[in-house]
Every structure is written in C-alpha cells, then in structure tokens.
Amino acid sequence: MARDAVHLALDVNSLTDQLHAQGLTTLQVHSRATDRHSYLLRPDLGRRLDETSVSLLQQYSQHHYFHHPEKNIDLLLVIGDGLSSTAVSQQAAKLIAEIQLQIPPHWNLGPIVIAQQARVALADEASELLNARMVAMLIGERPGLSSPDSLGIYLTYNAKLGCTDADRNCISNVRPEGLVYAAAAKKLLWLCAAALRMQCSGIALKDESDTGSFIAVAPASLTEG
Amino acid sequence: MCGDTMSYKHTLGVQTYEFRDLKDVMAKASPARSGDYLAGVAAATYVERMAARMCLADVPLAQFLQELLIPYESDEVTRLIIDTHDKQAFAEISHLTVADFRNWLLSDIATTETLARVARGITPEMAAAVSKLMRNQDLILVAKKCSVITRFRNTIGLAGHISARLQPNHPTDDPRGIAASLIDGLLYGSGDAVIGINPATDNLSALMELYYLVDGVIQQFEIPTQSCILTHVTNQIQLIEKGAPVDLVFQSIAGTELANKSFGIDIALLAEARDAALSLKRGTIGDNVMYFETGQGSALSANANHGVDQQTCEARAYAIARHLSPLLTNTVVGFIGPEYLYDGKQIIRAGLEDHFCGKLLGVPLGCDVCYTNHAEADQDDMDTLMTLLANAGLTFLMGIPGADDIMLNYQTTSFHDTLYLRKILGLKAAPEFEQWLKKMNIMDSAGQVRPISQQHPLLQQFPNRLAP
Structure with missing residues (x-):
C-alpha cells in the first residue's frame, strides 16, 4: 500500500467534486515536474509552478483581487499530492470541512488550489501570486508501511x-488513526492567529496552543527565545 | 600534474579530462548517486569518474588546507575546520597524497592508537577525499580500527559492543502509545544509546510531559541510560529554562553555514544549548551531552551545497559534531529520499562512507539504517547495510517496533535487528546497561534475551503511572 500510494495518481476530479459540494471554489495547477519519475528525482521541479499555472493564478488574482483589496485572502489552502495521493483523497476534503467550521467568520479563505506533482514549497509561489497573507499546504506525507495515508500541513506566513x-x-500525521481532523484544524487556526499577531511563522513561532491563550504570551519572549 | 600546480587533469587513453578545481575533482570522483546528479556536479561518464579518481589520488593532503572548497570568509563551518585544525596531529600524515593516505590507513601502521592521535589533524575534506578512493571493504576495515568512546550515564562505543537508540515514536505523542513501545524495546534489550522520541508536536507543554514521562521511567527503574526529545534546539533551550529534565540536547546539523541557517541554527546556538545542558549536570559518568543527526543531501536540499558533492558536505557536518563532543551522532542515511540516494546500492554505500568519515574524524557515529517507500530499496537492503556496519564497528543503530516508524513514516531497524547483530557477531550492549538487563531478568548470564512473564516489574509497575 505504501509503495502504491507513491505512484498512484491523484483523482483530481473526485476531489474537486467534494470541495465544490462543500461550497468552495477550486483552481488546478501543476508543478514543473511532468511525471512521477522526474518528481522523485528533481525536487526543484516539484517546488515550482509550471507556466500555465503561473498565468492561471496571475489572471485569477488580477480579476478577483486587484480592484478589491478588501477581498484579499487571509488563509490560502493548497492541496498537494506529495508522496501519497491516498492521503490527499482520504483526508484533504474532510480536514478542509473542519477548517471551514472553525475559521473566524471574517477570514477570507479564497479558492482551494489543487496542485499535482507538488512539493511543500510550491505553495509559496501560489501564495505570492494570489497575494495571500498566509498559506497552508496540505500534502500527502511519505507513506509508511502501516500509515500510507497520512496528511501533513505546512503553514507559512507571507x-x-x-x-x-x-x-x-x-x-x-493527520489521519483518523493519528491526529484527527478537528484537532488538526484547531491547531492550524491557533498557529494562524499566532502568526498574524507575530507577523511571522516558523521557528520563532512556538506552538503553545494547549497552554492557554496566545494573547497572554508577550511576543518578544518568544522571538528572543 | 595535480595539486601543487592547482591544475587538475588526467589522461586516460587518448582523452585528457580537465577539472575546474578541487571541488570539481571531488564531486566527479564520487561514486554515482542521484543527489550529485541533481546538483549537476557528478561525473558524466564512468571514464570521467575514474579520471577524477586518478587525479584525486595524486592530490597532497596539505592541498586541502590551501584550497578550501567553500570560502573561509563566507562559511563558518569552513572557519571552524581551519581554525581548529591540529597541525601537530597532522604532521604525521602531512607528507601524504590522498592515495598514500588510503594505503597508510589500510596498513598495519595505522593502529587504533595512531588513528586516535591523528584524528584532529584530519579535516572532513581529507576524510571524504580518501573515502572516494576506497571500496566498501576498505571503509569497513579502517572504521573498525577507529575507537570513539563517549559517556553520559553509560559507556558507548567500546570495542565488541553495539548500542541501540530506542525510538518509541507515536503519531500523536500519546503517552500510553509511547510507553507501550518503550516497554517493548527495553524488554528486548534496546535503549542503551538513548531513549529518543521524535515528537509529532512542537507544543512546549506537550514536550515537557514527554521529558517527564521518559525521565520518570529512567528514574523509577534506575536504568543507566539517557533520554532525548528530538525537537528544535531552541525549544530545548526554552524547556531547560523552564526546568525540564533534559539529558541530551538534540539537533539536526549540516555541513554548510547556509544549510544550518535553513535549520534555524548556527554553531554559537549549538554551543549555547550545550552549555545549558551541561549546567544541569545530569550525566553520572560523563559529560557528552549532545545528540546530532545528519544525512547526505541536507545541504543541497536547502540549496546550500556551494557546488560541493553531498558526501563531502556530510563529512563537514561531522566537524561541527566533533567540536561539541556529542554522546552520539546519527547519520539518518536513507531518510531523505530517492532524489539524493536512489536505491539500496546508493544507501548502502553512503552508510559505509558516513560511518567511516565520522569515525576517522573521531565522532561517535551510529546509523539509522533506513529507507523511505518512494526509494528503490527494501528491508533486505537494510539487512545488508546493518550487517556491514556492525562488522565495521558501528556505535549504535535504531530500535523501533517492527522497524516501521508510524510517526515519521519510514522504514528502519527493529529491536530484533539489534539482537540479530549482537548474536551473529558476539556484540554486547553498553556494559552498565547490560548489567541492568541482567538485574532486571531481561537478559540471562549468557547474554541472551529471556522470555518475559506477565509478572515482570516493567509490565506490572509501569502501566499504573499511565492510567488515564
């Protein structure tokens, strides 16, 4: 199953149907890796959008946001097949449903970008083109023998x-046998709120989501640590 | 001519192969691997690779102190290598070329004592260079002669011993799940190198609980071993400040300043973390408080390889490790994926190279003998590599239930694998830990693991602590 999960192509149509049913818009993009072989051997290609995808996102951004800066995306969600299309087809839509439930009402989610032959950093380029404040890449993790369907989330601010x-x-480890959808969505949105406050993500942003409200923590004490 | 004229070329048959600089010779002399092709630094043909090796063979070792592969001004790892180079130790080998060095290492002149004496005179680049002229058996023979012994609560790296890191990872850091794997491992005689958890979370309070969980077990059963939570070094410093019982400080390291920057670290931060751990004075018989992980390809993965081949970048990471006197350093050889090491053959070669370079430099090298499911490798390849490494005097390997890491999603080595190596090669656990295994009736006087009954204290007393 783990070996198969690597090579099985993502069923994009079925995924878009699910997301549309959840009231979401989708955009389909592709990395510069043309097939699985080049994806596996050339991670640099998997981190960049191909030309068609770049112009698609540029046009979308021009059309939707240029004259309406108030509609700018707060949290862009990019779905990437990564190393396990199985993880994406089983977990992505359900996780997004939980995010939709928990997201603060005034936050703009924007369209869901579905990226094929994608690595984590591909979301950076998509986020930049769509001028999003934050981006979360939901991506199929490397499949393990007994966990071939595990989804990873990577949050990047600006x-x-x-x-x-x-x-x-x-x-x-987002999967029913690992971190369940509701808990994953809660953790993501906590990190998002913290990232907005601190205007950064990454190692300076420590996850203290279980220790109470982020507001109680002075940002300086975190960034200096 | 090679080396002293700063011109690198070699003629094979009618064709003369020219190389741009020493960095180019090194890269093209490397055994084939996908990461060097990805970086665009590998030899284009087998003949070019052999020409580069012939050229490298004639380079004097002293040239590596003159022609720096990554500039001194722009890279703190280079500065560390040059500034801490021991000229007195180097004197014994300073007249040798890379080929001479290989012959010297393989000869009976290079005894365990001799190798320990010259270790600080060898730079990572010299170690990497000579490894490129060595076959697998050469890497095994020389590594076997190197002795690197470290201590915290037990003694790691003695001849005739092999230790295991017990790695009880869990996808959600559930204490009961971690405890189940932990007991399982201890009952199979695993955990003398370290009980080291890769947490799924970066959440500081959850990490604090993990520290108390493992430390509680070590204290309650008086196990002569140490714990480690493999989170970012800045988290560990914060947790030490908050009073966490931190034995070993962990960090992934790479061989260039830029790659380390992408990890969010530099050498000063590592030194700060080491000082923090030392201040706790938790080691009972030694003060080797660091645990490092490395792996070929990490520099390129961060676009930080400076055109240097991935094996040389890896060896440079050992200079950082050596500087900070770790208890353990672990090359996680097949973890990074097929874009750097494509298949079983490349993973096996890289594991032997890393172990050789680390030991030659005086670093306590263990190996996470592992692969990912998107590489062309399987558990038979792991059997081959662990058997070769154990013959080479490997310091430690991983112990994980079923060799399947359900948190990090990769395939590594099981508790049984350590027992297999101890059995076929007559190797032992760290002496203090072995005594404990015997005291706890986990091991019999002949060193065999015993069947465990339901009444065993680890099964009887342990779960009470974790009742919901």
Whole structure:
C-alpha cells in the first residue's frame, strides 16, 4: 500500500467534486515536474509552478483581487499530492470541512488550489501570486508501511519564493488513526492567529496552543527565545 | 600534474579530462548517486569518474588546507575546520597524497592508537577525499580500527559492543502509545544509546510531559541510560529554562553555514544549548551531552551545497559534531529520499562512507539504517547495510517496533535487528546497561534475551503511572 500510494495518481476530479459540494471554489495547477519519475528525482521541479499555472493564478488574482483589496485572502489552502495521493483523497476534503467550521467568520479563505506533482514549497509561489497573507499546504506525507495515508500541513506566513523550512510550522500525521481532523484544524487556526499577531511563522513561532491563550504570551519572549 | 600546480587533469587513453578545481575533482570522483546528479556536479561518464579518481589520488593532503572548497570568509563551518585544525596531529600524515593516505590507513601502521592521535589533524575534506578512493571493504576495515568512546550515564562505543537508540515514536505523542513501545524495546534489550522520541508536536507543554514521562521511567527503574526529545534546539533551550529534565540536547546539523541557517541554527546556538545542558549536570559518568543527526543531501536540499558533492558536505557536518563532543551522532542515511540516494546500492554505500568519515574524524557515529517507500530499496537492503556496519564497528543503530516508524513514516531497524547483530557477531550492549538487563531478568548470564512473564516489574509497575 505504501509503495502504491507513491505512484498512484491523484483523482483530481473526485476531489474537486467534494470541495465544490462543500461550497468552495477550486483552481488546478501543476508543478514543473511532468511525471512521477522526474518528481522523485528533481525536487526543484516539484517546488515550482509550471507556466500555465503561473498565468492561471496571475489572471485569477488580477480579476478577483486587484480592484478589491478588501477581498484579499487571509488563509490560502493548497492541496498537494506529495508522496501519497491516498492521503490527499482520504483526508484533504474532510480536514478542509473542519477548517471551514472553525475559521473566524471574517477570514477570507479564497479558492482551494489543487496542485499535482507538488512539493511543500510550491505553495509559496501560489501564495505570492494570489497575494495571500498566509498559506497552508496540505500534502500527502511519505507513506509508511502501516500509515500510507497520512496528511501533513505546512503553514507559512507571507510566503514568497525562497522561503525555507525554518519559515514554516508543520502539523503532521493527520489521519483518523493519528491526529484527527478537528484537532488538526484547531491547531492550524491557533498557529494562524499566532502568526498574524507575530507577523511571522516558523521557528520563532512556538506552538503553545494547549497552554492557554496566545494573547497572554508577550511576543518578544518568544522571538528572543 | 595535480595539486601543487592547482591544475587538475588526467589522461586516460587518448582523452585528457580537465577539472575546474578541487571541488570539481571531488564531486566527479564520487561514486554515482542521484543527489550529485541533481546538483549537476557528478561525473558524466564512468571514464570521467575514474579520471577524477586518478587525479584525486595524486592530490597532497596539505592541498586541502590551501584550497578550501567553500570560502573561509563566507562559511563558518569552513572557519571552524581551519581554525581548529591540529597541525601537530597532522604532521604525521602531512607528507601524504590522498592515495598514500588510503594505503597508510589500510596498513598495519595505522593502529587504533595512531588513528586516535591523528584524528584532529584530519579535516572532513581529507576524510571524504580518501573515502572516494576506497571500496566498501576498505571503509569497513579502517572504521573498525577507529575507537570513539563517549559517556553520559553509560559507556558507548567500546570495542565488541553495539548500542541501540530506542525510538518509541507515536503519531500523536500519546503517552500510553509511547510507553507501550518503550516497554517493548527495553524488554528486548534496546535503549542503551538513548531513549529518543521524535515528537509529532512542537507544543512546549506537550514536550515537557514527554521529558517527564521518559525521565520518570529512567528514574523509577534506575536504568543507566539517557533520554532525548528530538525537537528544535531552541525549544530545548526554552524547556531547560523552564526546568525540564533534559539529558541530551538534540539537533539536526549540516555541513554548510547556509544549510544550518535553513535549520534555524548556527554553531554559537549549538554551543549555547550545550552549555545549558551541561549546567544541569545530569550525566553520572560523563559529560557528552549532545545528540546530532545528519544525512547526505541536507545541504543541497536547502540549496546550500556551494557546488560541493553531498558526501563531502556530510563529512563537514561531522566537524561541527566533533567540536561539541556529542554522546552520539546519527547519520539518518536513507531518510531523505530517492532524489539524493536512489536505491539500496546508493544507501548502502553512503552508510559505509558516513560511518567511516565520522569515525576517522573521531565522532561517535551510529546509523539509522533506513529507507523511505518512494526509494528503490527494501528491508533486505537494510539487512545488508546493518550487517556491514556492525562488522565495521558501528556505535549504535535504531530500535523501533517492527522497524516501521508510524510517526515519521519510514522504514528502519527493529529491536530484533539489534539482537540479530549482537548474536551473529558476539556484540554486547553498553556494559552498565547490560548489567541492568541482567538485574532486571531481561537478559540471562549468557547474554541472551529471556522470555518475559506477565509478572515482570516493567509490565506490572509501569502501566499504573499511565492510567488515564
């Protein structure tokens, strides 16, 4: 199952149907890796959008946001097949449903970007093109023998091309047998609120979501630590 | 001519191969691996690779102190390597070329004592260079002669011993799940290197609970071992400040300043963390308080390899480790994926290279013998690599239920694998830990693991602590 999860292509149509049923708009993009072989051997290609995808996002942004800055995206969700399309097809839509339930009402979610042959950093470019304040990449994690369907979440504040892993916060093992959807969504939104306050994500942003409200913590004590 | 004229070329048959600089020779002399192709630094053909090796063979070791692969001005790892280079230790080998160095290492002149004496005179680049001229058996033979012994609550790295990191990871850090794997591992004689958890969360209060969980077990059963929670070093410093019982401080490290920056660290931060851990004075028989993890490909993965091949970048990480006197350093060899090490053959070679380079430099190297399911490798390849490494004197390997890490989603080695190696090669656990295993009736006087009854104290007393 783990080996198959790596090579099975993501069923994009079925995923978009689910997301549309949840009242969401979707945009389909593709990385510069043309197939699985080049995806596996050339991570640099998986981190960048291909030309068609870049112009699609540019046009979308121009059309929707240029004259309506008040509609700017607070939290962009990008779904990437990553190393397990199984994880994406089983967990992504259900996790997003929980995010929809828990997200503060005044936050703009924007369209859901579905990216094929994608690595984590691809979300940076999508976020920059759509001018989003934060981006969360929901991506199929490397499949393990007994956990071939685990989804990972990578949150980046003010993401741009060239961001590194030190700029991201990670929530891993999202699956019913691991971190359940509601808990994952709660953790993500806590991190989002904290990232907005501190205007950063990554190693300077510590997850203290279980120790009470973030407001009680002076940001300086975290960034200096 | 090679080396002293600063011109690198070699003629094979009718064709002369020229190389841009020492960095280029090193990269093209490396055994083939996907990460060097990805970086665009690998030899284009087998003949070019051999030409580069012939060229590298003639380079004097002293050239590596003159021609720095990554500039001194722009990289703190280079500065560390040069500034801490022991010229007196180097004197014994300073007249050798890379080829001479290989022959010297393989000869009976290079005894365990000799190798320990010259270790601080060897730079990572010299170690990497000579490894490129060595076959797998050479890497095994020389590593076996190197002795690196470290201590915290037990003695790691003695000849005839192999230790195991007990890695009781859980996808949601559930204490009961972690405890189940922990008991399982202890009952199989695993955990003398460290009980080290990769937490799923970065949440500080959850991390604090994990520290107390593992420390509580170590205290309650008086286990001569140490714990470690593998979270970012800045989290560990904060937790030490909040009073957490931190034995070993963990951090992933890489061989260039830029790569370490992408991890959110530098050498000064690591030194600060080490000082914090030392201040707790928790080691009973030694003060090796650091646990590092490394792996070929991490520098390129951060776009921070400076055109240097991935094996040389990896060896440079050991300079940082050596500087901070760790208890353990672990090359997580197949974890990074097929874009850096494509298949079983490349993973096996890299594991042997890393272990050799680490030991030659004086670093207590263990290996997470592992692969991911998107690489062309399987558990048979892991059997091969662990058997080779154990013959080479590997310091420690991982112990995980079923060799399947359900948190990090990769395939590694099981508790049984350590027992297999101890049995076929007559290797022992760390002596203090072995005494404890015997005291606890987990191991018999002949060193065999015993069947465990329901009445065993680890099963009887343990779960009470974790009742919901």
